[in-house]
Amino acid sequence: MRNELQGTLWMLTGLSQEIPNYCCRESPPLSAIIGHSKSSFSMLMAHILGLYRFPQISCFSTSSLLSDRTQFPSFFRTVPSDEFQSRGLAQMVLHFKWTWVGLVASNDDYGFEGLKIMKDEITKGGACVAYTVYIATNQDNKNMPDIVQMIKESTANVIIVFSVDVFLFPLLDEMVNQNVTGKQFVASEGWSVSDILNNFSKILSGTIGFAIQSSNIPGFQEYLNSVNPYNTPGTTWSKMFWEEAFNCSFSQPENQTLNLSKTKKTCTGDENLEHVQNGYNDVSTLRSSYNFYTSVYVTAKALDDLSRCQSLDGALPGAKCSDLTNFGPWQLTHYIKNVRVKLRNGRQVFFHKDGNPPAVYDIINLQPESNGTLKQVKVGSYDTLNSSGEIFSLDTSSVWWATSNAEIPLSVCSQSCPVGFKKVAKKGEPVCCFQCVPCSQGEISNQTDSIDCWKCPWDMWPSGARDRCISKPVEFLSYVEPLGITLAATSVFSSLVPISIFYLFIHYKSTPIVRANNYSVSCILLVSLSFCFLCALAFIGYPQPEKCLLRQAAFGLVFTLCVSCILAKTVIVVFAFMATKPGSSLKKWTTPRVPYMIITICTFVQFLLCVIWLSASPPFPQYNIEAKPGIIVVECNENSQFAFWCMLGYLGFLASVSFTVAFLARRLPDNFNEAKLITFSMLAFLSVWVYFIPASLSAQGMYTVAMEIFAVLTSSWALVVCMFLPKCFIILFRPNMNSRENIMSKSTDTKQL
Structure with a gap:
């Protein structure tokens, strides 16, 4: 925390030594700060930057607390707030009719806030929480065996995990040790696309969850392939990357590679990155990188609007346009609030009054491949700006489930009541745990999981299945009897x-x-x-x-x-x-x-x-x-x-x-x-x-x-x-x-x- 505070003051001061309320940089002014990735650090920075109305744009901080404009008046982000993710995950759970679920979250702000909103939404939708578990964010996992044992014995087959990958791994390790199978995971964006999930493909196959929207940056792959250790800023890291990518070494004594080998060939710097396929130049699923790109794009558009006096609320005071070499941070903040751009992928980017962008998530499904790894397959989306009006869209047919019959897994406390029955809550248990009671004489229920039965009209009577009313037969002593x-x-x-x-x-x-x-x-x-x-x-x-x-x-x-x-x-x-x-x-x-x-x-x-x-x-x-x-x-x-x-x-x-x-x-x-x-x-x-x-x-x-x-x-x-x-x-x-x-x-x- 201290380092973050010093770094923030250093950027504002413009000196190697941080001095509060002092800026020695005259031109060009510091336009905006992009960061931090962690919500707690972003809050610290936003408290200080907000005093000066200095624009801050984060690409990773998702805490819903950052939406409070009274505390963070100049904070913006290009990643949706966790509030949208929590509501979306709850909607997905209700979509699959999972009414009996377990909740697991990291023991930090990310887990607490996400779980609170999600639990409220799930409860409003008529579902129930079987258990709530918080996993430690430090190395203390002494109670992990007990937690996994509880998960194993629970009748809830769906586990919603709101955490980042590093805190989740001890839980997954223990589930593998106790051979826990048959559980369906629902993932938050904090761990849904982690590369380390391949180590747990046995228990994570079929996992479904949210991920930050992926997209392509035009010309980005060509730029990456044009990188050369001699023409790129940061020569040190570029040479280390070059030696790793081409399994070679530079002949200079100041070689930065720690693991030198006499058998390695000499790097010339003319090697072609187009012939190498690795994580560096794989731009097929850019998620976090695209948020960075969006942040820079939005800042550039705001600066352009500032230079052209294109304010939605009119010209700046004095009717004079600001010079990009001399403007106040509050002026750029004003333009960022009102910025509206359309990216090449068709996505509209703007900020709501709380500094949040429109929420867009990919719904991904982890599907097993023949080599034992997990493939991330997009099966739907959660888009608050969907032109059709459907915020939540999902292609259920393309989802792979780990069940024996490849159908949607069930996770209910009590089996669904058929027509002709009504639900009666069990005393002392959640509302999702009920017993099915036949409708009384003269009553029907024509839908499953009915909470009540309805009386038939006086001249009608329930059918044998008590699912509809049929006309009563009329009886009298007739001449045809x-x-x-x-x-x-x-x-x-x-x-x-x-x-x-x-x-x-x-x-x-x-x-x-x-x-x-x-x-x-x-x-x-x-x-x-x-x-x-x-x-x-x-x-x-x-x-x-x-x-x-x-x-x-x-x-x-x-x-x-x-x-x-x-x-x-x-x-x-x-x-x-x-x-x-x-x-x-x-x-x-x-x-x-x-x-x-x-x-x-x-x-x-x-x-x-x-x-x-x-x-x-x-x-x-x-x-x-x-x-x-x-x-x-x-x-x-x-x-x-x-x-x-x-x-x-x-x-x-x-x-x-x-x-x-x-x-x-x-x-x-x-x-x-x-x-x-x-x-x-x-x-x-x-x-x-x-x-x-x-x-x-x-x-x-x-x-x-x-x-x-x-x-x-x-x-x-x-x-x-x-x-x-x-x-x-x-x-x-x-x-x-x-x-x-x-x-x-x-x-x-x-x-x-």
Whole structure:
């Protein structure tokens, strides 16, 4: 540091002895200083030079701290700031979807600043850092085995190294010793093009990173080949180079070569450098040299503008152009700030307000060659002035990867979640370490690594993979369903049975068995039973509003009519036998009008209940999405469960009264007494509807409707079988029992008993 300070003051003073605030050089003035290569030294120089607004242009110093114009007002550089490199490396990491990476940096300003910016950018992009390691910049590498062991055991397969080559070598040596393989390196410009990397080709093959942009300097190679030890400034070093390049020696006693050999030929100075291929005249990839060239070019352009008064902000004070043999450093600084040149490679060079040039990097890939060395191949660029607007461009197909399948290596903490799953963070671990959880019922995720699932619309349902919503199937008991067809056919066929019995009764209406059981009421009962069977059809098919409105009311009214007929028959039987007792007042209730009155009153009460229900809370069709997941059940909503159960309860009440009366009258003496038949029919009827209640509550979708239809058909069949099957059997197969003599005989036997 002391030497740099002395050197800076020496350049400002113009004497061999440095004197602060004093300059003895009058003409020509010192125009600008190009340097230093190390950022820490450049800062020291810039602090001093900035006091005098003396222009300083660096070709190597990349520290982002040098962008602070309040501390370094006259500092410029032709190499991009590390801030751009850090952002670019982070963008490249995110481009390859490496979300779990390790960070290694040198223990100096270069490593600290670069890693800080890069870590922030990586975290913003959703990636995570598995570990952060700083390697010593001195010879103390005692903990290197532990560092390499940690790298070896880590699941992060990508290592980003922000360092210069000399500090990285101990780490690479230890990785070779521990046989660490399968790691993908990402290199900063500080070591990406180092020639010594060939010693570690086993672990560095496939490395990708940033490098300072390379370019050609027109005429530079011809100039290098024209160098002669006798016509070049710095004769000492030129003779040493000449002896090394042509394996010869100069005959003078003051020969500068340290390793003289009697077998070497004598150098003449006429040897041709065009016939020699070495690092000296290889100008295919000029990187740092091109920055030097740019610095000199920019300074020359600023001096030219100064001499011509071509200032972007107008002429200098006094409207006089400065003489190149006498101008102040602040004047040249003014022109350097505003300089704008276009180099022969097409690159635009100018300085931003912080003294930084447009950031341009080459993206290089270290690819192995047959001789075991590593070849630096340009596979992309990072250019903030790209005319297409794409700052980051990369030809992925030209990148060579060290993986077994030659594909982009993976570096993730957790495997990617497929569609239909969402990411759930593991407790106490970075966000990149997660577990994949299937989307809940009714939700989907249509992209990988989704952090959330989305609910499908009410009329849609997730596909099997839960990656898209599909329309829910609509379910109702239709006539095309096997169940619907079966129930409809059963209903129609069953309705014909009471009609057939009705026809049979009409044909045998003069017979005692028909006349003894109230022929007119029996006919009404048979017709109502036929309608009971047919009302089941109202429950099949798409639930239209009109169908929903009337089907339960029709069912209630028809069944109430049916049960009222049975109640009327039962009451008439009881009244008829009780009226035969002397002094009975029930004779007036044995007239033919009584059963019709009972039927009318009982049916009217049910009719009144249905009218109130349909007026106050009419049923309506609805889409039920909760009954069966993934299916829209189209059903009729009764709207008022209370009204529905009142209707059904009243029907049960009538059936219970009929059952009770019939049970009490079962022993009345009459050969054709229907009390026993009514008892069995009402018992079966009530049993069916009692079992229907829990069955309907446990069924879902169209099966709830099917259960009610089944109850309607079963209860109707119970009445048909119990009430009319014995009579039909006697009429058709026991005609001898269908006679007045048989009735009278039975009556006589009863009286004798």
